Amino acid sequence: MAKKELKRSLGFWDVLMFGVGGIVGAGIYAIIGKAAGFSGNMLWLSFVIAATVALLTGLSYAEFVSRYPDSGGSFEYIKQGFNEKTALFMSVFMAFTGIVAAAAISISFADYLSRLVNIPSWVIIISVISLMAFFNIIGAKYSSYYNSFATIVTLIGLAAVVVVSIPEIGTTPLLETNDAGWTGLFAGGALIFFSYIGFEDLVKMAEETKNPKVNMPKAIIMSGIIVLLIYVLIAISAVSVLDWKQLSNSNGPLAAVIEAKLGAWGATSLVIIALFATSKTILSNILGTSRLLYDVARDSEKTWLKKFTTISGIGNAPNFAIIAISLVAIGFGLIGNLKLVASLSNIFIFIVFGMVNLALLNLRHRKRKEKNKKPPFYIRLNVNNIPIPTIIALITILLMFGFNVYNLFQGNA
Numbered sequence: 346m347a348k349k350e351l352k353r354s355l356g357f358w359d360v361l362m363f364g365v366g367g368i369v370g371a372g373i374y375a376i377i378g379k380a381a382g383f384s385g386n387m388l389w390l391s392f393v394i395a396a397t398v399a400l401l402t403g404l405s406y407a408e409f410v411s412r413y414p415d416s417g418g419s420f421e422y423i424k425q426g427f428n429e430k431t432a433l434f435m436s437v438f439m440a441f442t443g444i445v446a447a448a449a450i451s452i453s454f455a456d457y458l459s460r461l462v463n464i465p466s467w468v469i470i471i472s473v474i475s476l477m478a479f480f481n482i483i484g485a486k487y488s489s490y491y492n493s494f495a496t497i498v499t500l501i502g503l504a505a506v507v508v509v510s511i512p513e514i515g516t517t518p519l520l521e522t523n524d525a526g527w528t529g530l531f532a533g534g535a536l537i538f539f540s541y542i543g544f545e546d547l548v549k550m551a552e553e554t555k556n557p558k559v560n561m562p563k564a565i566i567m568s569g570i571i572v573l574l575i576y577v578l579i580a581i582s583a584v585s586v587l588d589w590k591q592l593s594n595s596n597g598p599l600a601a602v603i604e605a606k607l608g609a610w611g612a613t614s615l616v617i618i619a620l621f622a623t624s625k626t627i628l629s630n631i632l633g634t635s636r637l638l639y640d641v642a643r644d645s646e647k648t649w650l651k652k653f654t655t656i657s658g659i660g661n662a663p664n665f666a667i668i669a670i671s672l673v674a675i676g677f678g679l680i681g682n683l684k685l686v687a688s689l690s691n692i693f694i695f696i697v698f699g700m701v702n703l704a705l706l707n708l709r710h711r712k713r714k715e716k717n718k719k720p721p722f723y724i725r726l727n728v729n730n731i732p733i734p735t736i737i738a739l740i741t742i743l744l745m746f747g748f749n750v751y752n753l754f755q756g757n758a
Contacts, residue, residue: 353552353553353554353555353557354553354555355489355550355553355554355555356554356555356560357555357556357560357563357564359489359493359554360547360550360554360560360561360564361563361564361567361568362489362492362493362496363489363492363547363550363564363629364543364547364564364565364567364568364569365496365500365568365571365572366492366493366495366496366499366543366625366629368540368541368542368543368568368569368572369496369499369500369503369543369572369575369622372537372539372540372541372626372687373503373540373576373579373599373622374453374597374598374599374619374622374623375453375687376536376537376539376540376687377537377579377580377583377592377598377599378592378593378594378595378598379536379593380533380536380537381533381583381584381589381592381593381598382533382589382590382592382593382594383523383525383529383530383532383533383536384522384523384525384529384530384532384533384534384589385521385522385523385525385529385584385589386517386518386519386520386521386522386523386584386589387519387520387521387522387530388533388580388583388584388589388592389519389577389580389581389584390530390534391530391531391533391534391537391580392534392537392573392576392577392580393573393577394530394531394533394534394537395534395535395537395538395540395541395745396541396569396572396573396576397741398534398538398541398738398741398742398744398745399538399541399542399569400566400569400570400573401734401735401737401738401741402698402701402702402738402742403565403566403569404566404724404732404734404735404738405422405701405702405705405724405732405735405738406422406545406548406565406701407561407562407565407566407722407724408562408705408720408722408723408724408732409421409422409425409548409701409704409705410548410551410557410558410561410562410565410722411558411559411561411562411720411721411722411723412425412558412720413425414551414552414554414557414558414561415551415552415640418439418545418548418549418551418633418636418637418640419435419439419545419548419637419697419700419701420432420435420436420439420637420640420641421640422701422704422705423435423700423701423704425704425708426701426703426704426705426706426707426708427703427704427707431700433641435696435697435700436637436641438693438696438697439634439637439693439697440634440637440638440670441693442542442690442693442694442697443630443631443633443634443637443670444630444634444670444673444674444677445674445677445689445690446539446542446626446630446690447474447477447626447627447630447631447634447670447674447678448470448474448674448675448676448677448678449677449678449687449690450623450626450627450630451469451470451473451474451623451627451674451675451678452466452470452678453623454469454470454473454620454623454624454627455469455470455473457597457616457619457620457623458620460613460616461613461616461617467679470675470678470679471675471678471679473623473624473627474627474631474671474674474675474678475671475675476624477624477627477628477631477671478631478667478668478670478671480628481628481631481632481635481662481667482662482664482667482668483662491625491628492625492628492629494621495621495622495624495625495628496625498618498621498622499618499621499622499625500575501618502599502614502615502618502619502622503575503578503579503599505603505611505614505615506579506582506583506599506602506603506615507578507579507582509586509602509603509606509607509611510581510582510583510585510586510602510606511582513582513585513586514581514582514585515585516585517584517585519581519584523589531744531745531748532748532751532752532755534745534748535688535691535745535746535748535749535751535752536687536688536691536749536752538691538694538695538745538749539687539688539690539691540576541569541572542690542691542694543568543626543629545633545694545697545698547561547564547565547568547633548561548565549632549633549636549637549640550632550636552636558720558721558722559721559722562721562722579599582602583598583599583602586602586605586606587601587602587605597612597615597616597619599615599619600612600615600616600619603615627674630674631667631670631671631674632667634670635662635663635666635667635669635670636663636666638653638663638666638669638670639653639663639666641653642666652665653665653666653669688749688752688753689753691745691749692746692749692750692753695742695745695746695749696746698738698742699739699742699743699746702735702738702739702742703739705724705732705735706731706732706735706736706739709727709730709731709732709735710730710731712730713729713730713731
């Protein structure tokens with residue numbers, strides 16, 4: 346029986362904006378203060394460390410999506426690199442990451458909104474997840490419209506942080522660590538990784554993208570580089586305006602930066618912008634995880650999963666999968682904790698990223714006699730058809746995994 350296919354409605358600029366929007370989300374608004382507590386004035390280097398680890402794995406995702414432009418993302422790649430049984434086992438980690446991250450960010454959204462209006466947090470959490478589910482249900486194109494608008498608003502907020510900080514840039518020694526030294530830099534990088542996992546959701550849009558074998562790899566790499574530049578500028582700006590200790594103790598670090606330069610009205614404006622940043626991150630998590638459930642159900646022989654393959658409605662979207670993911674996210678959202686989930690989500694995403702890299706190494710090993718059958722995107726620098734950048738990616742993931750465990754046991758999650 347042939348697979349049901351999603352409608353290809355997204356062009357290169359759509360998926361690039363999804364990539365940038367998926368990465369530049371709630372993480373930068375929530376995590377930067379805690380990371381400053383680890384890294385001190387060298388916060389910018391922790392962002393570079395996190396981005397380097399993410400981009401190395403991004404190369405593996407780029408090659409996989411160039412080979413298999415499927416909506417399953419990591420699930421499909423692990424299945425192709427190993428087998429379906431391994432992919433089904435790993436899909437639990439993938440789903441848990443997306444669902445709980447959406448739940449945690451909904452709590453962050455509620456915290457921001459409660460500064461402006463007096464509404465119970467549980468009402469806000471249910472409402473924002475339901476609204477983002479609605480955008481998903483009416484289709485990827487409309488989700489793309491909202492994501493693009495929210496991404497532009499988010500970037501305007503980040504640009505405002507940089508602009509107001511320009512007079513202060515250069516007044517802070519940016520090569521000065523705190524007492525934690527290099528341990529703090531890597532611990533900060535491990536925590537910051539929560540802000541870089543968006544491209545894992547991006548590849549799940551491959552089946553709805555025009556010419557995905559070419560457009561998707563470009564969008565993955567370009568979005569990662571664009572976000573790296575943005576984040577480094579934000580990190581430098583933040584520590585230039587406020588002492589890193591003040592940043593680490595602030596519940597709204599970027600709002601505190603703006604408030605220091607523009608006063609209360611500036612802080613309120615940034616809170617409103619943060620609402621767009623957090624909501625679109627929820628949108629991306631629901632979208633990506635619902636596509637994962639859709640693909641798992643489509644490939645599975647289990648009858649009870651087949652309901653999640655239903656594509657219906659004006660958006661021609663996997664509605665039952667979207668609704669199921671959203672209901673579970675609401676459940677977690679009513680009891681979640683952003684700080685803890687950031688590190689826990691990282692632990693699970695490191696496991697998934699590690700398995701994707703291993704899957705590519707195994708696939709390349711099996712295909713070492715097919716060197717002339719290269720996909721449109723092919724990782725260079727190989728030894729006997731084994732990509733060295735993928736080996737480095739695995740090593741750096743293990744390093745970040747260790748520091749994430751360190752963060753949890755040190756009570757810094």
